[in-house]
Amino acid sequence: MPPLLEVRGLKVAYGGINAVKGIDLDVGAGELVALIGANGAGKTTTLKALAGLLKPAAGSVRYDGHDVTGTPAFELVRRGLALVPEGRGVFARLTVAENLAMGAYIRDDKAAIAADCEHAYATFPRLAERRSQLAGTLSGGEQQMLAIARALMCKPRLLLLDEPSMGLAPIVVQKIFETIRAVAREGVTLLLIEQNARLALQTCDRGYVMESGLITLSGEAKALLDNPDVRRAYLGE
Amino acid sequence: MDIFLQQILNGLLLGSIYALVALGYTMVYGILGLINFAHGDIVMIGALVALSVVTALGTSMPVMLVLLIATATAVAVCVALGLIIERTAYRPLRRAPRLAPLITAIGVSILIQYSAALVWGKQYMSLPEIVKPGKIEFGGAQITTTQAFIFVLACAIMAALLWFVKTSRMGRAMRATEQNPDVAGLMGVDTTRVIAFTFALGASIGAIAGVMVVLYYGQGHYFMGFMVGLKAFTAAVLGGIGNIPGAMLGGLLLGLIESLAAGYMGDITGGVFGSNYRDVYAFIVLVLVLMLRPSGLMGVSSGDRA
Ligand SMILES: Nc1ncnc2c1ncn2[C@@H]1O[C@H](COP(=O)(O)OP(=O)(O)OP(=O)(O)O)[C@@H](O)[C@H]1O
Ligand SMILES: [Mg+2]
Numbered sequence: 001m002p003p004l005l006e007v008r009g010l011k012v013a014y015g016g017i018n019a020v021k022g023i024d025l026d027v028g029a030g031e032l033v034a035l036i037g038a039n040g041a042g043k044t045t046t047l048k049a050l051a052g053l054l055k056p057a058a059g060s061v062r063y064d065g066h067d068v069t070g071t072p073a074f075e076l077v078r079r080g081l082a083l084v085p086e087g088r089g090v091f092a093r094l095t096v097a098e099n100l101a102m103g104a105y106i107r108d109d110k111a112a113i114a115a116d117c118e119h120a121y122a123t124f125p126r127l128a129e130r131r132s133q134l135a136g137t138l139s140g141g142e143q144q145m146l147a148i149a150r151a152l153m154c155k156p157r158l159l160l161l162d163e164p165s166m167g168l169a170p171i172v173v174q175k176i177f178e179t180i181r182a183v184a185r186e187g188v189t190l191l192l193i194e195q196n197a198r199l200a201l202q203t204c205d206r207g208y209v210m211e212s213g214l215i216t217l218s219g220e221a222k223a224l225l226d227n228p229d230v231r232r233a234y235l236g237e
Numbered sequence: 238m239d240i241f242l243q244q245i246l247n248g249l250l251l252g253s254i255y256a257l258v259a260l261g262y263t264m265v266y267g268i269l270g271l272i273n274f275a276h277g278d279i280v281m282i283g284a285l286v287a288l289s290v291v292t293a294l295g296t297s298m299p300v301m302l303v304l305l306i307a308t309a310t311a312v313a314v315c316v317a318l319g320l321i322i323e324r325t326a327y328r329p330l331r332r333a334p335r336l337a338p339l340i341t342a343i344g345v346s347i348l349i350q351y352s353a354a355l356v357w358g359k360q361y362m363s364l365p366e367i368v369k370p371g372k373i374e375f376g377g378a379q380i381t382t383t384q385a386f387i388f389v390l391a392c393a394i395m396a397a398l399l400w401f402v403k404t405s406r407m408g409r410a411m412r413a414t415e416q417n418p419d420v421a422g423l424m425g426v427d428t429t430r431v432i433a434f435t436f437a438l439g440a441s442i443g444a445i446a447g448v449m450v451v452l453y454y455g456q457g458h459y460f461m462g463f464m465v466g467l468k469a470f471t472a473a474v475l476g477g478i479g480n481i482p483g484a485m486l487g488g489l490l491l492g493l494i495e496s497l498a499a500g501y502m503g504d505i506t507g508g509v510f511g512s513n514y515r516d517v518y519a520f521i522v523l524v525l526v527l528m529l530r531p532s533g534l535m536g537v538s539s540g541d542r543a
Contacts, residue, residue: 051423053419053422053423073422073423074422074423074424074425074427074428077425082423083423085419085420085423089417089419089420089423091412091413091417091420091421092416093412093416094409094416098409098412101409102409102410102426103424105410105425106424150424151423154425
């Protein structure tokens, strides 16, 4: 069976700046895959291109057996490919409840949407208490919870997460990663960018290491954790 | 006759029409950050289309039916025009520097004006006397039934719009697109369609406002959109451009200011600024708002637009 996501020779540029310089990447159905790398390596750019927010300059993206290179985001999400963007991107002047409703924009099964909302509130009780508050008034951690909960509202098959732990207290990071593992157990495929390489590689099945727009290493997460180069560059040893 | 109350009533009535037009500016600004200077001319087209329909139908049908057909035609023409303008003039410039769409908007405005001059001529067109409005006494002041009808309809449209934007799926998508189009796309919103819808909605409300202007003044002219547009734009800025309730408040306030100033400035200044200066006050308001509170009465200062 071909992988759920199959990326070949992907190049992405901002005007004249080549941010992603030709990468191959596979994510199999049900897998949990990490993408790690230094600041400015091109991780966010890669995820944006996969989610349809940026048009690739070259290469191909196949998702679920179809060529989706250059397909806009609003069509990809209808096929089950969702992205939690870097910096959360909650709608600041919509309430928590309205943000969740936006997550379910592509669905019209009212009863099931309501049930999923309650499920989100049960997972993140802080959001339940604040459901009629404007999202812009939430703390950073609460906004991250909301961003993840919102992305899950569209019932994705493949969820791309861009630094879900950015700027969060360790206890909140634990909570977020618990949620990520729970989502994975429900059968959602995940591709995740993470600055905390150790946590990412401990959580995921496989990993890719990105440097200056290229993938320099890939393999089983455990093997990467033991790799001396990775240990030196990303695990602070 | 109570002059003060009369000026208040006149102000609210005129203000409710300004408010409807201001909504078109503010909704498009909210979602695109673009001042659609052609919006006043869309109102003008609505007015002239309605005038033509009323003139053609005359008294062959009941008055209400004539007005309904005239309004429906005006709305249809204006929605089509709004969509064409969005598609051909603004959409190609969506990622261009901000000056480009602004200059384009002015160009579109001039194009519509002179196209209207070609179609309808440059003379004033008068509304045939099809309505014989009754008078309503109101604590010493007086308004016509037509005016009362305009005011009630304008308020109903505003209430419906607030409700729509607040509670409907499309309304939520409009607000999401306005705040962050990329993330709205990630939620499955086709932002191009939402933007086109916003133009159509603004144009349809503008068309109805155009019919109201015709009913209020009894005439129309290819250049009328300029003044209506500038005043409504002032109202939108006064309320806080991009803010829908703000446009409503700004419209009503501007109508009141204009009406009271026109009514009293003559006496206050010993006849120097008589009521023939009424169009000046809107611009004084515009300059003052831009100097003292550019974000308007209800606007968010640009800093916290996430
Ligand atoms: N909008 C943009 N315009 C121009 N260059 C950009 C833009 N966005 C990113 N870049 C450049 O592309 C490169 C890759 O950026 P990207 O955001 O993908 O990095 P990243 O791996 O996500 O980094 P971080 O870990 O800091 O989030 C960087 O050199 C950055 O400066
Ligand atoms: Mg990044």
